[in-house]
Amino acid sequence: MRHRDPLSPGEIVGWSALGAVTGLALGLTAGALAGDVNRGRIERRVRRLRAEPAPTLPSAAAAARAAAAALASHAELGPLGLGVVAVSANAVELRGWVPSRPVRAAAARIAGTVPGVDRVINSILVRGEDDRSIPESSATGNHSA
Secondary structure (H helix, E strand, C coil): CCCCCCCCCHHHHHHHHHHHHHHHHHHHHHHHHHCCCCHHCCCCCCCHHHHHHHHHCCCCCHHHHHHHHHHHHHCHHHHHEEEEEEEEECEEEEEECCCCHHHHHHHHHHCCCCCCCCCEEEEEECCCCCCCCCCCCHHCCCCCC
């Protein structure tokens, strides 16, 4: 059969019956999965949705302020004056200098426990590691043997 050939009456009836049976089967399956959907059930669900307060998420700036306050209140991290910058609605970036890697990791852990902060970008640098100068020959790419 070519695409331009018209369908015969038998083909039209066959395809129509297949479509009707398929639609009926899918409708019955969807009905079984959804359960008994009736007006009373829908009204109860709507009342429940209206009664539940929508969860309020802190703004990006509020989450950053809360993370900064958590770091500032920590005995070891407070004096370091670490910076916290809001990156997105649930992400903050930590900036500043710390004396060691464990202190850097502790700052990230503390910031990650603040409500509204789901992701912490730890850009804190470690003194003695991240502030070493690069030798002149390595910086320019000139290596003498």
